[in-house]
Amino acid sequence: MKTTKTLLSILAVIFTISLYGQTSGKLVSSKSHVKFFSHTSFEDIEANNYTSVGTINTETGDMVFSVPMQGFEFEKSLMQKHFNGNKFLDTKKFPKAKFKGKITNLDQIDFNKDGSYDATVEGDLTIKGETNSINEKGTVVVKGNQIEVQSKFNVTLADYKITFVEGKPSTNIAKTVEISVIADFTKE
């Protein structure tokens, strides 16, 4: 009985999503900016990605981001090729990175009242097929029917088995890089 119920509700959710693209409390964003920043004494490297899709559920705090890895753009073409290559992120084999988590202090955020709220988010980050749990701080800004989510956190490349043992990338890419995320959601 319970399984049938769960199955039915899952079907209902999928059905509603395919019809409207969202369920109650769940917002979808395709307007986002994910930035990768690496600092070493040799050089600063930056890449920008505007192609991610994210969802946030204002009732449960669930948050998901899917990041197409080939959408990262570098100033230098060669860096972009290294980034995508099978020695670094192997984006042909692993085309997307994903974050799946939850806002843990949902009681301190009022999605119906304008303001800037501190948020804590925990969840799983999967890059290049490797998953690590992360616990980070962010900001939720509510303004009218717009919700903007921002966060900045560090990622240690070795945690995702991304390592360079020799050559220029091993000295010029930081072992820990900074990731900034910003995404806009519109309430219906």
Add this chain to the structure above:
Amino acid sequence: MKKRKLIKLVIILIVTGFIIAGGTAFYMFNMPHRNVQKSKSDYSLSSSQIVNEYLTDANAANEKYLSDDGESKILEVRGIVKKISEDFNNQKVVLLQNNGDKAGVSCSFTLETNSDAENLKIGSQVTIKGVIRSGASYDDDLELYENVILEKCDVVK
């Protein structure tokens, strides 16, 4: 005398070698990005075709369309304009999705080509050329279908 000549030759060879290596390295390092619009298209197909290819077998489609170094295939995609929006880089984003399809093709324009996107009308049929960044799939966590993503787009006239 012969020895001096040989040394001279070796020095010239070494210097030339260094110049070529240095030049190549400099060129490689500063190599400009591929100009997608000026490059030849690899495939021409409808938005329904590419979406279906991905939903049927994502691995085979990735193998076919994505490249190791990120310079993936350049596609010309025909479809119906479903939505026009703008991203955080002020680039126009045109969604091509035919009626009844579960997902579409999201095409990000550039600051140079934006004006061509502005002239498009919702519901009209159009062909857009761009480089593929990722394919369509159903994502269990997002609980929705993700679109095929093209960037560096422009309208094919």
